[in-house]
Amino acid sequence: MERAVALVRDGRVEMEYILAALAQNDGNQARTALQRRIGSATLYRKLKGYGLIPARRPAGRGATGKS
Numbered sequence: 001m002e003r004a005v006a007l008v009r010d011g012r013v014e015m016e017y018i019l020a021a022l023a024q025n026d027g028n029q030a031r032t033a034l035q036r037r038i039g040s041a042t043l044y045r046k047l048k049g050y051g052l053i054p055a056r057r058p059a060g061r062g063a064t065g066k067s
Contacts (some may be wrong), residue, residue: 016041017051 018036024045025031029047033040 011050014046018046018050 018032021032021036022029025035026044029043030040033043044053
């Protein structure tokens with residue numbers, strides 16, 4: 001029972017649940033969010049928190065490759 005509690009605490013169960021839902025929806029985040037009854041922004045934040053979506057590079061000078 002302690003192992004199950006530890007898995008829930010660190011988010012692995014949730015992450016596996018979300019990844020399975022994404023696979024069911026062919027990677028479509030909007031459909032996955034609707035199916036799981038969470039907002040698409042919430043799903044995005046969760047995926048980003050799991051390291052599955054890279055952080056954006058800050059916009060600024062040289063961001064387009066031109067100086």
